[in-house]
Amino acid sequence: MLMQVRGLSKTFGGLHAVEDVSFDIAEGEITAIIGPNGAGKSTLFNLITGFYRPTAGSVTFKAKDITGHPAHRTAQAGVARTFQTTKLFEHSSIAENVLAGCAAGSRSTLIDAVFRTPRHRREEKASMDKTLELLEFTGILEFKDEIAANVPHEVQKRAAVALALATEPELLLLDEPAAGITEDETARFGQLIRQIVARGVTVGLVEHKMSLIMSLADNILVLDQGRRIAWGTPEEVRSDPRVIEAYLGAGSQGSTSQEDGIQERTPGQGA
Ligand SMILES: Nc1ncnc2c1ncn2[C@@H]1O[C@H](COP(=O)(O)OP(=O)(O)OP(=O)(O)O)[C@@H](O)[C@H]1O
Structure with a gap:
């Protein structure tokens, strides 16, 4: 396993933003993290990239314990990330x-x-x-x-x-790569992600656009209220009653059929 996450937790005051989450990122695969607004996706991302220190649990990368390492050390170890709001040197x-x-x-x-x-x-x-x-x-x-x-x-x-x-990097983590781009651009971005994997870089991503996730991911981790509620292939996750319930419970619009599975979040909701 390239990355192993075990029992990872983060509390802010009394709030369990991430609670006892375990999952693996396998080399050469695309692993997606999904969940309704406030599920803990960004917090989990920040924990595994060293931007937050976990309250409990461990992160192992290439069999080395990197739990609580600061972001620059995590990057040096071979984990790179992008941000939800693209951070470039604007004037360069x-x-x-x-x-x-x-x-x-x-x-x-x-x-x-x-x-x-x-x-x-x-x-x-x-x-x-x-x-x-x-x-x-x-x-x-x-x-x-x-x-x-x-x-x-x-x-x-x-x-x-x-x-x-x-x-x-050996592992590239993408934070909402398709936020704010059109459907065509999203499809093209999906192709780029496949090319990144073909280049030998393992990819993890947090994303709300289900079309991208379902066509791309080898495995999906589903979070709800900080906890892992499902893990599996797109087919497994799509038809999981707990996942459908979490998305409906979070106020998704419209009905959900077996075929539709979980609903795509409409743009503009949340961060
Ligand atoms: N720095 C922080 N201080 C206090 N609470 C926080 C902090 N960061 C996140 N939270 C809380 O932790 C919970 C999980 O938030 P998080 O941003 O990780 O969810 P998310 O799944 O990424 O949501 P979204 O899809 O809306 O981006 C939320 O209740 C949020 O308010």
Whole structure:
């Protein structure tokens, strides 16, 4: 197992945001985390990426205990993430943003940079090559010199993925990658996620768009009120009465048939 999460819990005051959650992320697979608003998805994401310290439980990555490690150490271990609201350097170009991700793994020092040592020049060239390859891979090479704030939302989202991949992660965690993009863009993003896995990077994602999850995920973890209520393949989860109940109970609109299974959340609800 690439990542093992065991009995993970997080309380805020008296509130159990995540309670005793266990699941595995298998190498080469796509694992999705779903659940109604406030189910604890973001909190769980923040726990496994080192942005929050758990109240209890453990996170193991490549057989090493990384429980409670701060975010930068978790990233160094090989876990990269994107954010619900894309965090780019808005005033830098798309290429400069991705280069910043490459720099995170650079070994050259400030002295190397000041004196432009051969090592520094070699690393600079390697970083630029890697940046261009990642921009091509994510389909945004033509935007490389554009200022990040000026490019379409879809391009920003792809740039955030390129930036995360620049750190050469083994596990990439995507926080609502399809939020705020159109259906066509979402389908194209799904293809990109498959290509990321084909590249050898394991993917975990939190997402509300059921069309994307159901067509993409190997396994789905379903949370409700902080607890794990289901785990399985899209087919297993879709027809699980507890899952349907959790979504209906959370106020989804419309009826649910066996075929429809759980309802897609309408845009604009929650964060
Ligand atoms: N920093 C915090 N301090 C206090 N309470 C928090 C904090 N972060 C989350 N919570 C609470 O923990 C619970 C789980 O929230 P979380 O954001 O993890 O859910 P979610 O499933 O990601 O929801 P959404 O789909 O709306 O993004 C909620 O009741 C939320 O109000």
